[in-house]
Amino acid sequence: MLALGLMTAVQAQVPAAGNPGARPQRRQFDLTTPRPIPARDSVWIEELTWMEVRDAMAAGKTTAIIAAGSTEQNGPYVPAGKHVFVLRATAESIARTLGNALVAPLIPFEPGGTSTTPGTLQVRPETYEALVEDEAESLKANGFKHVVLIGDSGGNQRGLANVAKKLAATWAGGPATIHFIPEYYASWEAADAAWGSLGIPKTMDEGIHDDYSVNAIIATVDPNKIRFEERKGAGKASINGQSLLPLETTVANGKKLVEIRTKLAVDAIRKALATP
Numbered sequence: 001m002l003a004l005g006l007m008t009a010v011q012a013q014v015p016a017a018g019n020p021g022a023r024p025q026r027r028q029f030d031l032t033t034p035r036p037i038p039a040r041d042s043v044w045i046e047e048l049t050w051m052e053v054r055d056a057m058a059a060g061k062t063t064a065i066i067a068a069g070s071t072e073q074n075g076p077y078v079p080a081g082k083h084v085f086v087l088r089a090t091a092e093s094i095a096r097t098l099g100n101a102l103v104a105p106l107i108p109f110e111p112g113g114t115s116t117t118p119g120t121l122q123v124r125p126e127t128y129e130a131l132v133e134d135e136a137e138s139l140k141a142n143g144f145k146h147v148v149l150i151g152d153s154g155g156n157q158r159g160l161a162n163v164a165k166k167l168a169a170t171w172a173g174g175p176a177t178i179h180f181i182p183e184y185y186a187s188w189e190a191a192d193a194a195w196g197s198l199g200i201p202k203t204m205d206e207g208i209h210d211d212y213s214v215n216a217i218i219a220t221v222d223p224n225k226i227r228f229e230e231r232k233g234a235g236k237a238s239i240n241g242q243s244l245l246p247l248e249t250t251v252a253n254g255k256k257l258v259e260i261r262t263k264l265a266v267d268a269i270r271k272a273l274a275t276p
Contacts, residue, residue, distance in 0.1 A: 043095035046105045053142070056102060062145040063101040063273070066135055067091040068160060070110040070153040071121040075208030077227050077236070078215065080119035083152035084108050085218045085225050089254070090184075091150070093262040098269065101148070104135055110155035125159060132163045140176040147176065148269055150184040157185055183268035187261040188213065194260055195242065198253045203241030212242040216254030223247055 035051045042048055045064075048056070067090075069083030079085065084106055095101040111129070112122035123131070136147045147167075149160040164180035171178060191213045195201055200212060215226045223229075228247060231237045237244045244250045 043092055043101065044103050048102075053102065057143055060100050061102050062143070063098060063148060063269075064139040064142075064144040064146070065091055065095055065101055065103045065148045065150060066107065066132060066139070067103060068107040068110075068132070068149070068151040068153070068156040070155060071108050071119065072110065072115075072153075073117045073120050073209060074214075075206075075210040077231060077239070078210050078218065079225055080121075081108060082210075082214055082218070085221055086214065087152050088221045089217050089258050090152070090261050090265070093258050094150075094184075094265050094269070097262050097266045102144075104139060107131060107135070107156075110153055111159045112155060122155075128159045129163050132160060133167065136163065136167055136178055140171070145176055146273055147178045148272075149178070149180045150265065152185065154185065157182060177273070179269070179272040181265060181268050181272060184261070184265040187264040190264060191217075191257040191260050194257060198256065200242045200253065206240050210239055212239055213257050215239055215244060216250050217257055218254070219244075219247065219251050220254040220258060223251070 031054070033051070035049075035055065039052045039055060040048060042052075043061075045053055067087045069081065069087050071080045071084075072082075074080065074082045087106055091103045091106070095103050107128075109121060109123045109128060109131075111125040111127070113124075115122065132149065136149075139147050149164055151157050151160050161180045161182070164178050167178045192211065195212055202212070218225045219228065226244070228237065228244065232245070
C-alpha cells in the first residue's frame with residue numbers, strides 16, 4: 001500500500017520575523033516520499049504531480065520534449081493559438097510513441113516584433129531564446145537525460161536551433177543532451193501531401209493563413225477550436241475547397257495526419273538520440 005512518507009526539515013509557513021507581509025516559506029520535503037494514490041496516465045508535465053513526474057522518470061521516461069507554437073492571426077476560423085492546439089495532438093502522440101518521453105509546458109510564442117494585428121503576440125528573439133534555454137536548463141536540473149526541441153511554426157525554427165547549439169556545447173560531456181529536430185516542422189509538407197490519398201484534394205486557395213491539415217488535426221483535439229458548428233451553420237465548413245463534412249471524416253483524417261507527422265518526428269528523434 002502506498003503511504004505518505006515523513007517530511008524532513010519542515011519549515012514553518014509563516015512570514016519572516018519582522019516582515020509580516022513576506023511570502024510564507026515553502027516546506028522542504030523528502031523527495032523519496034511515495035505517492036499516496038495511483039499515477040495519472042498523462043505525458044504532460046503540467047498535468048502530473050511532482051511525484052508522478054519523478055516516478056515516470058524513474059520508470060525510464062527521461063526524455064523531455066519542449067514544443068513551441070505561436071499566438072498569431074490565422075484567418076477567420078482558426079484561433080490565434082493554432083500551433084499550440086496542433087501540438088496538443090502531435091506532441092502527445094510523439095511522446096507516447098517514443099514511450100520514454102514527457103512533454104514540458106508548451107511555449108505559446110514566436111520570436112519577433114510587435115504587431116498591430118489583434119491576437120498576434122510575439123516576444124523579442126533574445127527573450128524567446130532565454131525562455132527556451134531556461135526551460136531546458138530546468139528539465140536538466142530535474143534529471144532528464146535528453147531534451148528535445150520541436151517547433152510547429154516556421155518562426156520557431158531559428159531560435160530553437162540557436163538554443164540547441166548553445167546548450168549542446170555547454171552541456172558537452174555532462175549527463176544530459178539537447179537536440180533540435182527540424183524534421184518535425186518539415187513534416188507539415190508530408191501531411192499536406194497526403195490530402196489526395198485521403199480523398200480531399202485542394203481545389204482552390206482562399207488566401208488565408210489556414211489549411212486542411214491544421215483544421216483536421218485540431219479537430220482531433222476539440223472541433224470547437226475550429227468553430228465547426230458555427231461554420232456548418234453558415235455554410236462555411238470547408239477550407240480551400242476541401243470539405244470538413246462530415247466531422248467524423250475530418251477527425252479520422254486528422255488522426256492519420258497526426259500519425260504521419262509523428263512517424264517522421266519519432267524517427268528523427270531516435271536517430272538524434274542514437275548519435276554520439
